[in-house]
Amino acid sequence: MVFWLPTLAGRAAEEQAFPAWDGGEPAGWVVDSALLTEEPEIEELGGPHAEVLEAKLPIPEAVVEDVAASPEIPEEFLMAYFSERPKSLLTDPQGLLSNSEFGDCVSFLDYHASDSGIDMFVYIIGGGQDIPSAVREEEMIERFFSEGRPAAIVYYYLGAPQRTVVYLSPSITDAVSAAEQRRAIESSVMQALEKTRAADQLGRFLVQMSIRIYWMERLTPGNISAQEAVPNLSSPVIPNRKMVEPVKVQWLRELVEKWGVAVGMVLAVVVLCMGFGVWWRARARYFFPEFEVEERLGGAHAAGVGAVISFASAAVSPASQRDQVPDYLRRA
C-alpha cells in the first residue's frame, strides 16, 4: 500500500496539465467539421482577422411560412368536394369521420333540415389541410346555392374548429348581418373547443350552429320555415355515406334533362288534342234523315216495340232473354 501510493503520484506528475484559456485567443465559432479535416486551424489562417464562420439561422418569416404551409386537400378529392352541389348535407369524401360519427352527423343535419327553413351543408376538411387557392368558394356558393332552399355552407376543419368558415346562400346574406354571422361562428367554435375529441367538437359545433341558424331564420324576411319553404328537388335527403346516386337514377335524370321538355310538350299537345276531341264530341249534334213510315197496328206515332227484359231473378241472365218470346212460352 505504501509502495503503491508514491507510484501513483509519480505517474500523475508525468501527465500533461490541462490547457488554460488565454484572453488573447480569437473568439468565435470553430466549425466542428474543421476538426476532421486537414485544413489548418484558425490560428494558422491568419490571426485575429480570420473570417468567422457563422451558421445560417432561419429568418422569422421563413419560420412563419413553414408553420402556416399546410398540405392542401388531395387533388383526387377536389371533384367530390367542389364539382357540384352536394347530394348530402354532410360531405366527407376523405373519410375523415368514422361511419358512426358520419351517421350521427347526417342524422342531426337531416333533423335540422326538417325543422328549419335553412339547410346546413357541412364539408369536412382535415384540420391541417387547406382548400386550394384555385377553388373559388364564393363563386361556388353562388353557383350551387343561389337556387332552392336557403343554406348555410360550413367548411369545418376537423380538429381545428377555429378555422371554420361559414358562407350563407345569397338569398339570406342580405338579411343576416356580417356581425351576426361572425357571432354565430364564434359561439359555435367556443362550444366546440370545450371538447377535446375532434368528433365531439364537430357535434357541439353543429348543435350550436343549428341554434344560431334558427335565429338567423327569424331575421330573414317572411320567416322561412320548413313547412313553408318550397321543397327543392335537389335538396339532399339521402343520408348515404358514399353520396353517389345510383347509376339508374343518374341515367334517368340525364334523360329527363335531355328530353323532358320535348316529351312534356308532346304530352301537352296530346292532352290538348284529347281535350279538344272530348269537347268536340260533347258539342256534336246528330241528326237522322226522316223517311215516310207507314203506320202499323193502328198506331199514329209508334208501333216499334223494342225489347223487354225481366230482372226478377239473378238466375235469368240477360243473355237468356235475348230471344223475345211470347209470355205464354216463357218459363217461370
Place this chain on the structure above:
Amino acid sequence: MKCPRCVQRIHRAAASCPHCGFTLADADARFGSEEVIIRCLTDSAGILRRRDRERVEAAMERITRRFPQVFVAIYTGSLGEVANLRQFGIWLLNRSAFEDVPLQKPNEAGILLTVDPESKAAGMVFGYLLDPFLEEADTFECLSRAHAYWLEGRYGEGILRVLTHLDAILAKRSGQARRDPEYFERKVMPPAQVGDWARRIRAGHRPVVGEVPKEEPREVVQ
C-alpha cells in the same frame, strides 16, 4: 218488327197483327183511349230518389241536346204482367202528351223506357222516326246494361246505364245514316207489289230510258 202481344214478326205496314189480330184499339180497351198528359220523367212507382232523379234528368237532357230531333221519356209504374208492359209502352207513346216536350217534336221522335218494379220488368219502345235506325237488338243491349243494377233495386243507376248506352247507339246509327241513308230508307220503303215484279219481267229487267237503275232493297219483309 214484332207484335207487342204475341211477339211474332209482322209486316211493316200491317194494320193488325196477322197472327193474333192485335191493334192499338185492343190496348185502348185495356188502358183507355183518352189522351194522357204526363212529363217526360214520370216516376209513378216512386223508385227514384231525388239525387237519382236529377242525374236521370241530366242524362235525358244530354240526349235531347245531342240529338235535336229526338226526346227520351221514362215511365215507372206497376202494370201487372210482362205482356202488359209491351202493349202499355206502345199505347203510352201513342196516347200521351208530354207536357215538357216542345210541340215541334212529335211522339214519333220519342223513345220511351218503361220500368215496372212490381213485375220486375222493363221495356223500350220508339216512334216511327227511329223505326229505320233502331232495332230490337239495340234496345235489348241498352236494357241489358241495367240488368245488374235493377236486380239490386238500384233503379236510378240502371236507368243511367240505359241512357248512356242509348246515346252511344244513336250516335252510331246517325253516323251510319249520314254515310248511307239509302240503306235505312230501304228498310221502310213500301213493300214490293206483285205488279211491280210482273212489269219488270215484261220489261226484260231493263231499266226504262232515263231511269236510273235502283238496287234491290236488302230487306223486303220484316
